[in-house]
Amino acid sequence: MDMEQLIPLEVALMKRVNSVPVSPHIVQLIDWFDGPIEYAMVLERPHPCQDLREFCESQGGKLTENQSRSVILQVVEALRTCLNRGVLHRDLKLSNLLIQTDTLQVKLIDFGCGAFLKDAPYEDLAGARLCLPPEVFLHKLYLAVPATVWSVGVTVFRLVCGFMPFRTEEAIIGVHLYFPNRVSAGNLLG
Numbered sequence: 001m002d003m004e005q006l007i008p009l010e011v012a013l014m015k016r017v018n019s020v021p022v023s024p025h026i027v028q029l030i031d032w033f034d035g036p037i038e039y040a041m042v043l044e045r046p047h048p049c050q051d052l053r054e055f056c057e058s059q060g061g062k063l064t065e066n067q068s069r070s071v072i073l074q075v076v077e078a079l080r081t082c083l084n085r086g087v088l089h090r091d092l093k094l095s096n097l098l099i100q101t102d103t104l105q106v107k108l109i110d111f112g113c114g115a116f117l118k119d120a121p122y123e124d125l126a127g128a129r130l131c132l133p134p135e136v137f138l139h140k141l142y143l144a145v146p147a148t149v150w151s152v153g154v155t156v157f158r159l160v161c162g163f164m165p166f167r168t169e170e171a172i173i174g175v176h177l178y179f180p181n182r183v184s185a186g187n188l189l190g
Contacts, residue, residue: 007032008039013087013111025078027098027109046100046107052159053094055101062162067104071097072156074106079148082108086117088144091127092151094158117144130154130164130172137169 007015014029022028028044052071056062063071075097082089089096091113098107113126121141125132133150135142157165161180166172 007034010111010114011039011041013114013116014041016085017082017087017111019085023078023081024105025074025107026081027107043109044107046098046105048101049098049107050101051095052097052099052106055099056094056159056162060162063159065160068156068159070104071099071106071159072152075108075155076152078106078108079152082114083117083145083148087111088115088117088122088148090114090147091131092148092155093128093131094155122147127151129169130166132172134173134175137173 011029011032017023017026018029027046030042030044032039032041050058059067075092079089079092089108089111091110092108096108096110098109099105100107115122115124115126121143123141125136125140131151131154133142133147136147154165157177165177
């Protein structure tokens with residue numbers, strides 16, 4: 001990506017998603033430094049903020065449906081920006097989302113599992129196992145957009161219910177979900 005030097009994939013992905021127009025829902029890469037055996041990135045740090053997992057815990061383990069709707073719309077916008085710019089995040093989970101505790105603005109972070117977008121199936125596994133779609137475990141292959149949609153669904157479930165929808169790879173393959181009575185029958189994103 002950088003014609004003058006080889007750069008780490010994570011830096012290249014962040015440079016691509018941070019291109020103009022800047023997304024307010026993706027953390028900004030300010031600078032990066034190459035060391036002898038590692039690299040360091042200087043990133044925007046919203047204040048005051050927590051990762052979304054910590055924020056959910058501070059709210060009693062889950063968010064209201066209205067809070068969840070607001071969060072997920074921002075997450076979808078961040079992921080749409082990534083895909084439109086040729087980047088697959090591959091590790092959507094609560095700890096990879098920052099939330100500003102005063103405004104509830106969400107920012108996607110950590111592109112360390114990311115990849116450049118391609119139309120062909122991906123074979124390499126990346127990201128949190130319990131957020132991966134069934135085809136990863138059944139066929140060891142997955143497509144970018146369907147896998148991203150699956151991870152958004154897992155995130156919605158976790159935000160609203162307060163626990164992960166699946167506890168094992170077998171449960172993911174079987175797609176057996178338990179919805180508690182406290183989830184409304186209404187349209188979460190409506």
